[in-house]
Amino acid sequence: MPEADRSASVFFAVALTFVVTMMGTTLPTPLYPIYQDQLGFSQLIITVIFAAYAVGVIGALIVTGSWSDQIGRRPMLLAGLAFSAASACAFLWGGGLAPLLIGRVLSGISAGIFTGTATVAVVELAPAAWAGSATLIATAANMGGLGFGPLFAGVLAQYLPAPLALCFIVDLLLIAFAAVAVMRAPETAHRPERARLRIQSLRVPAPVRGVFVPAAIAGFAGFAVLGLFTAIAPAFMGEILGYSNHALTGAVVFALFIASTLGQTGQSRLPESWRLPVGCAGLIAGIGLVASAILGSSLTLLVCGALVAGVGQGVAFRAGMGAVTAASPAARRGEVASTFFVVLYIAISIPVVGIGVAADTIGLRAAGIGFSIAVAGLAATALVSLVIRRRAIA
Structure with missing residues (x-):
């Protein structure tokens, strides 16, 4: 095989590895109603x-966070795959709350390792012909994998046997490849002679905070x-909209992540x-x-909401990340x-638990509407702070 073809095949193989790992993190999404039915979990537990x-x-x-610079990309990617495989095994073990919690934590570790390391590896492995598109491909691999997981698991769960096992068995095979x-x-x-493995500090320098705060608020909302969608959409689909098809649930979540990818890739066309x-x-x-979909029990509005919110999330995330990076001193970009x-991963967890608490006390519909109001308020706060900052600079 010519050297150019070989380098391109390695580049795309590692990008697909990124897809496989991120896919594994969202496989459980359409399966949550099955766990609820079989194990008697409340919405809060889910x-x-x-x-x-x-x-x-x-x-x-x-x-x-910085270990791949010290010990290399390959060892960290292999470690991420090992955690992903361990997560799949925990879900295959199943049968109770403990293995599911363990599986989710292990899945999170694999994603945390891959988010930075795989993005850098894909960019560095890009052959000359693909260098200009490498970052875009890494972004698409990340978000596409997250979106494909629910769709893949939902189709298997809906139309093939062993709904709580089959997708994880296939996932283990993909991880091996x-x-x-x-x-x-x-x-x-370029590894140093002596690796220095340190914990990443978390700080925002004072001059960066004016840019960081609105970007973080918008990112939190997104x-x-x-x-x-990845935690509560199955419950909305079943209990409020009356759709129990796991493949349909997966498709709605898939639409959100694809819209996010489009938003991230298209935001550069805006001033x-x-x-x-x-x-x-x-x-x-x-x-x-x-919110309108929840009030009116409308699947059409829910899909439209997923598409519009997905594009908005993608634009806000990529723009916020770019603004924060540009405003940070070069020596402190890693910690910022x-x-x-x-902040973003706190956003993906704590508000969802709040919905679970609210759903068990005031009902899922009211909890969903309250959440929608809170997210809209956060996004509006970020928007107002951007306007105030722009006027102050002018």
């Missing part, structure tokens, strides 16, 4: 199981929406000063459609970016 994922992600980001791809890939990191405001406006409009991601 949201706690989901939120355990964020514990693993945040822990991995803080502890291993991914491990082979990683082992065949060249190491791209990731809370991702948490809503820089408009990107974050447009993202906030998209979040407000999208979550308004979601890590702080930003910790």
Whole structure:
């Protein structure tokens, strides 16, 4: 095989490894109603199981955030795949709350390792012909994997036997192929002679806070929406809209993540000063459609809400991340970016648990509407703070 073809095949193989790992983190989404029926879990317990994922992600980001620079990309990618495989095994064990919680934490650790390491590896492995699109491909692999997981698991659960096992068995096979791809890939990191493994500090320098705060608020609102759909959408679909088809549930969540990918890739076409405001406006409009869907028990409105909110989340996330990175001193970008991601993953967990508490006390419909109002309020707060900051600078 010519060298150019070989490098391209390695590049795409590692990108697909990114897809496989992120897919594994969202496989349980359409299965939550089955766990509820078989194990008697309340909606609160389901949201706690989901939120355990964020514990693993945040822990991995803080502890291993800079490790791939010290020990290499391949060892960290293999470690991420090992945690992903262990998560699948925990779900296959199943049968109670403990293995499901363990599985979600392990899944979060795998995602926390891959989020930074795989993005850098994909960019570094890109052959010259693909160098300009490498970041876009890494983004698509990340978000596409997250979206494909619910669709894949939902189709298998709906139309094939062993709904709580089959998707995880297939996932283990895919992880094995991914491990082979990683082992065949060249190491791209320039490792020091003596590795210094340190915990990533979380701080935001004072001069960056004016940019960080609105970006973090908008990012918090957007990731809370991702948490809503990946944890609560199955309950909304079944209890409020009356749809119990697992494949349909997976397709709705898939639509959200694909819309987010489109928002992230398309935001560069907007003037820089408009990107974050447009993202906030998209979040407000999208979550308004979601609230209308809950009030009117409308699948059409829910899908429209997922698409609009997904685009808004993607634009707000990419614009916010870009603004924060640009405003940060070069020597402190790692800690600022890590702080930003910790805020986002808190957003994907704690509000969802709040919905679980509210659903068990005031009902799922009221909880969903209350959540929608809170997210719209956060996005509006970010939008107002951006306007105030722009006027202050002018």
